[in-house]
Amino acid sequence: MEVAGNRVRVQSLVQDGKVVVPPQYVQPPETRPNRSIEKRNDNDLPTPPFIDLSNSDSVHEQLEWGAFHIINHGIPVELLDEMRRVGRSFFEDCTMDQKLSYACDPNSPASEGYGSRMLVASNNTVLDWRDYFDHHTLPPSRRNPSKWPHFSSNYSLGLPSSCIKDAVGEFYQNITVSYYPPCPQPELTLGLQSHSDMGAFTLLIQDDVGGLEVWKDGEWIFVNPLHDAIFVILADQTEVITNGQYKSAPHRAITNAKNARLSVSTFHDPAKTKVVSPAFEPPKYCQVKYGDYVLSWYSKGPEGKRNIDALLL
Ligand SMILES: O=C(O)CCC(=O)C(=O)O
Numbered sequence: 001m002e003v004a005g006n007r008v009r010v011q012s013l014v015q016d017g018k019v020v021v022p023p024q025y026v027q028p029p030e031t032r033p034n035r036s037i038e039k040r041n042d043n044d045l046p047t048p049p050f051i052d053l054s055n056s057d058s059v060h061e062q063l064e065w066g067a068f069h070i071i072n073h074g075i076p077v078e079l080l081d082e083m084r085r086v087g088r089s090f091f092e093d094c095t096m097d098q099k100l101s102y103a104c105d106p107n108s109p110a111s112e113g114y115g116s117r118m119l120v121a122s123n124n125t126v127l128d129w130r131d132y133f134d135h136h137t138l139p140p141s142r143r144n145p146s147k148w149p150h151f152s153s154n155y156s157l158g159l160p161s162s163c164i165k166d167a168v169g170e171f172y173q174n175i176t177v178s179y180y181p182p183c184p185q186p187e188l189t190l191g192l193q194s195h196s197d198m199g200a201f202t203l204l205i206q207d208d209v210g211g212l213e214v215w216k217d218g219e220w221i222f223v224n225p226l227h228d229a230i231f232v233i234l235a236d237q238t239e240v241i242t243n244g245q246y247k248s249a250p251h252r253a254i255t256n257a258k259n260a261r262l263s264v265s266t267f268h269d270p271a272k273t274k275v276v277s278p279a280f281e282p283p284k285y286c287q288v289k290y291g292d293y294v295l296s297w298y299s300k301g302p303e304g305k306r307n308i309d310a311l312l313l
Pocket residue numbers: 176178192197204206211212251252253262263265
């Protein structure tokens with residue numbers, strides 16, 4: 001079994017041929033995904049909406065979901081394919097030693113690099129069945145090419161934005177490639193625990209395996225992987241800026257026994273020094289310095305939307 005700083009990589013558990021999930025990864029009964037695995041093929045369930053960027057008349061209602069596909073976004077599908085290809089290649093073609101040469105600092109939350117415990121707030125947290133590679137991409141001054149494996153320079157999606165961008169100021173962008181090895185007992189685990197993203201918004205592409213779910217009206221809704229679309233997830237600072245008119249979307253990833261799954265998320269966040277406040281009166285949320293929000297998020301752990309709910313006035 002491969003470890004780095006006593007941190008086990010999930011992929012190496014699978015390569016060791018484990019058929020039983022180690023106890024640190026077993027979710028308590030109330031957060032296990034069994035219900036949603038049964039229901040994911042149910043055609044009566046709602047599915048996240050589409051926003052066609054070439055014809056965006058009904059955007060407002062769609063944003064209620066907090067998460068939606070965008071199509072006709074103008075980003076060449078070849079670039080999206082290349083992101084999926086290089087992400088998978090890092091996990092599947094590099095040796096463990098090569099991957100560990102990019103290991104993140106196990107003592108620092110959200111440090112960039114190769115890791116497995118991004119959302120682990122304490123020793124009691126149930127571990128996610130996921131490995132990831134995280135990299136700082138914007139602003140350009142944060143980029144350190146020596147921390148990016150030699151596979152591609154085309155890693156920035158960058159979409160135009162207006163209101164949120166004005167409130168956020170200069171965007172800080174991270175890219176996280178998540179790799180979910182097949183899990184021998186998917187009904188007991190989560191690839192990634194329920195959370196809302198802490199920044200402004202996230203753009204996500206995934207391969208065709210599927211596993212992302214969004215919480216909507218009391219149910220976990222499976223997000224069908226769409227090859228050409230980009231999935232947008234509104235994050236907590238958008239909820240603050242819009243004074244709750246657009247809510248951040250709780251989401252999680254489930255695992256499966258057969259196929260490794262890959263997703264690539266780009267997170268768009270304010271600078272740590274930026275004070276974010278509602279753009280409407282009367283404010284329903286306290287203003288918050290983004291750096292303080294991040295610290296609290298990592299020290300308490302996400303647990304659904306507990307951090308954004310703590311800002312409610
Ligand atoms: O892998 C996924 O589909 C979800 C990834 C995610 O939510 C995250 O990295 O914050």
